[in-house]
Amino acid sequence: MIIQKLVFYVFSALLIGSSTMVIVSKHSVRAAFFLIVAFCASAVLWMLLEAEFLALLLIFVYVGAVMTLFMFVVMMLNLDKEAVQEKFVRYLPFAVVVVALMVAVLIFAVKPGHLGDLGAAMSAHHGADYSNTKVLGMLLYTRYVYPFELAAVILLIAIVASIGLTHREKSNNKRQRIALQLEATKKDRLVVITDMGVNK
Amino acid sequence: MMNLLISLVWIVLKVLLIALPLLGAVAYMTLAERKILAYAHVRIGPNRVGLFGLLQPLADGVKLFFKEVIIPTKANSVVFVLAPIVSFATAAAAWAVIPFSPSWILANVNASLLYVLALTSLGVYGIMMAGWSSNSKYALLGAMRSTAQVVSYEIAMGFALVGVLMAADSTNLQDIVLHQQGGFWHWYWLPLLPMFIVYWISGVAETNRAPFDMAEGEAEIVAGFHVEYSGMSFAIFFLAEYANMILISALASVLFLGGWLSPFEGIPFLGPLFAFVPGIVWFFAKMGFFLFLYVWLRATFPRYRYDQIMHLGWKVLIPVTIVWIVIEGLLIQLKVAPWFN
Numbered sequence: 001m002i003i004q005k006l007v008f009y010v011f012s013a014l015l016i017g018s019s020t021m022v023i024v025s026k027h028s029v030r031a032a033f034f035l036i037v038a039f040c041a042s043a044v045l046w047m048l049l050e051a052e053f054l055a056l057l058l059i060f061v062y063v064g065a066v067m068t069l070f071m072f073v074v075m076m077l078n079l080d081k082e083a084v085q086e087k088f089v090r091y092l093p094f095a096v097v098v099v100a101l102m103v104a105v106l107i108f109a110v111k112p113g114h115l116g117d118l119g120a121a122m123s124a125h126h127g128a129d130y131s132n133t134k135v136l137g138m139l140l141y142t143r144y145v146y147p148f149e150l151a152a153v154i155l156l157i158a159i160v161a162s163i164g165l166t167h168r169e170k171s172n173n174k175r176q177r178i179a180l181q182l183e184a185t186k187k188d189r190l191v192v193i194t195d196m197g198v199n200k
Numbered sequence: 201m202m203n204l205l206i207s208l209v210w211i212v213l214k215v216l217l218i219a220l221p222l223l224g225a226v227a228y229m230t231l232a233e234r235k236i237l238a239y240a241h242v243r244i245g246p247n248r249v250g251l252f253g254l255l256q257p258l259a260d261g262v263k264l265f266f267k268e269v270i271i272p273t274k275a276n277s278v279v280f281v282l283a284p285i286v287s288f289a290t291a292a293a294a295w296a297v298i299p300f301s302p303s304w305i306l307a308n309v310n311a312s313l314l315y316v317l318a319l320t321s322l323g324v325y326g327i328m329m330a331g332w333s334s335n336s337k338y339a340l341l342g343a344m345r346s347t348a349q350v351v352s353y354e355i356a357m358g359f360a361l362v363g364v365l366m367a368a369d370s371t372n373l374q375d376i377v378l379h380q381q382g383g384f385w386h387w388y389w390l391p392l393l394p395m396f397i398v399y400w401i402s403g404v405a406e407t408n409r410a411p412f413d414m415a416e417g418e419a420e421i422v423a424g425f426h427v428e429y430s431g432m433s434f435a436i437f438f439l440a441e442y443a444n445m446i447l448i449s450a451l452a453s454v455l456f457l458g459g460w461l462s463p464f465e466g467i468p469f470l471g472p473l474f475a476f477v478p479g480i481v482w483f484f485a486k487m488g489f490f491l492f493l494y495v496w497l498r499a500t501f502p503r504y505r506y507d508q509i510m511h512l513g514w515k516v517l518i519p520v521t522i523v524w525i526v527i528e529g530l531l532i533q534l535k536v537a538p539w540f541n
Contacts, residue, residue, distance in 0.1 A: 003204070029332065033279075036325070052309070052310060052311045052314075053311060053314065056311055056314040056315055056317075056318045057314070057318075059318040059321075059322065060314065060317055060318040060321055063318075063321070063322060064318060064321025064322055064324075064354065065321065065351055065354065068324055068325070068328065068347050068350070068351055069347075069351060071328055071332075071347070072328075072344065072347050072348075075328075075331075075332045075340070075343075075344075076344075130310075131310050131311075131371075132310070132311070133310070133311055133314070133371055175507070176507065176508075
């Protein structure tokens with residue numbers, strides 16, 4: 001039990017610290033690195049709750065795939081620090097409103113009445129044969145099957161929309177067309193020039 | 201408190217029991233690769249250091265140890281030093297859940313398949329950090345290529361693993377091995393043949409090995425992400441690459457070739473004859489086969505072009521796995537013998 005408490009406090013502190021650094025740090029790549037640390041720390045906290053499926057999925061999907069693409073973009077950006085800081089103040093009034101709204105929603109949602117007895121839920125332990133993956137799958141595909149399918153459709157629409165909005169066929173596209181390559185004959189490609197003139 | 205300490209010491213001992221042979225295997229894998237490549241090219245390969253060149257890896261190790269570790273002036277030194285460590289740590293940590301025999305497994309956890317998938321997906325950070333922190337064009341290009349490649353092939357690999365966990369009805373690697381009992385025709389390579397091939401191709405791509413070694417691409421980007429590294433920090437990248445190769449081989453044998461199960465199981469005369477052989481021998485033999493396949497591929501195929509890699513990953517491998525998941529679902533529903541009854 002002592003070890004679990006130790007792990008909890010260490011990783012909670014790490015989570016809060018790195019999340020703060022994400023906001024505070026002025027270097028965008030460094031901020032992204034801290035975000036990865038934050039994801040890993042929260043995965044450990046989920047692991048403590050015996051939600052191993054969610055914890056590993058967080059690492060697999062968010063750290064392994066989403067953040068790699070994020071880093072990809074951030075590393076390519078050559079941000080001018082001065083310009084970024086200048087714009088910072090311009091959005092301040094709007095940001096304050098958004099933050100106030102989010103805090104209000106959180107306070108409303110995380111009222112003790114909404115979450116039940118957290119202490120009991122935290123201290124309840126399952127046996128070794130308990131599989132978080134199975135339990136979650138059962139719930140997702142029975143009770144929550146409509147919200148689940150709805151989320152899937154929304155994601156699909158998002159994929160189609162983002163491809164449709166950003167995809168432009170380039171005029172100088174150099175894509176390989178294997179059929180065309182195979183159809184090419186000597187006559188199409190080769191021009192023999194002799195002293196008698198051009199011979200096709 | 202005392203019990204806790206004792207169990208901790210035990211765990212550390214077991215970790216060493218896996219990690220030290222792994223380092224030895226990596227060292228001799230480099231020699232094996234050079235030898236096999238040499239014979240494939242009709243050369244002799246390293247044969248000067250020790251008998252048949254058997255001490256060559258030691259000589260290489262000593263050389264790398266005593267070379268100077270250079271950190272470029274304009275590099276981000278913290279990330280630059282961390283990158284090889286991240287690379288190797290993720291490659292080594294995944295070994296915790298690999299079952300070597302019915303009882304030899306460091307951590308027999310429920311979601312070990314997911315754990316392995318999560319850790320192998322983290323390996324790309326080592327390459328990425330190296331590419332970015334080196335502050336060099338070639339390194340950055342190598343890291344970019346590698347990121348795009350790993351992210352694309354992870355999807356195909358994930359789908360192939362979905363096939364395995366559907367068949368075994370479990371995400372525990374030991375359970376997956378136990379589910380394949382009953383002779384080599386019960387192993388998942390047969391009912392999941394397309395997935396097996398997809399898994400292997402994306403495994404080779406995931407470890408950045410030839411013919412998918414675009415992240416290094418000596419011909420066009422010098423050596424890619426590790427161009428600025430020298431001495432031991434370069435050697436650690438090398439260790440990580442080989443540790444990853446061995447890991448993918450181990451996983452392929454656990455998931456598709458029955459792990460530590462004997463290939464003669466269920467055969468009338470040969471089964472009892474080979475019953476005395478411990479499971480770990482079969483496991484290592486299967487891993488050896490896949491490792492040989494790695495080198496064989498490298499000796500045979502030229503490097504893929506970038507757009508061809510993307511084409512193969514997204515337009516060939518992923519559709520194949522999706523179709524086979526549907527077919528496999530049908531096989532399971534219809535309880536097709538001898539795999540799904």
